[in-house]
Amino acid sequence: MRLEYFNGRLFMHIEIFGYLAAICTTLSFLPQVIKMFKEKKGDGISTPMYVIFVLGVLMWLIYGIMLESIPIILANSITLLLSGSILVMKLKYD
Template sequence: MLEVMGYTAGALTTLAFVPQVVQIYRTKSVKDVSLAMFLLFTLGVALWLGYGIMTHSFPVVAANAITLMLSFVILYFKWKYNRVNS
């Protein structure tokens, strides 16, 4: 039951970023995305990923690996679309 809870929590928190990625991709606008917040968030997710690896917690590793990739996509869009719209 605990594993199911971990996978469910990880899936929900990870999936929460998909609409933001899609929205940014569709609108090509990142003006309301805080760079400082996303940099801090991405660092936190990377640390959670490291924690999951060191504790051999697959739900933590899986969720944070995917979330880290989504965070990098948002940071890339922030860099790309800020340059285009500047």
């Protein structure tokens, strides 16, 4: 299957997967934020995971800004906010 064989309709179906994927991997962090905010505990959460993750998301954001890609900028701004909140709560509550 190659891009040049795609017709508009098939390509739209493929793009929907990308958008759904982005929505899921972005908003998935929200239940973790709510859980930590309610429980005021950071038990079980790995600090190195969130340090590396937040750093990675920050680099995705810079990459998106350099490419002027609105979807990359939008998704990673929200992910940065959510995963950053998890890291801050982890450091605060531990």
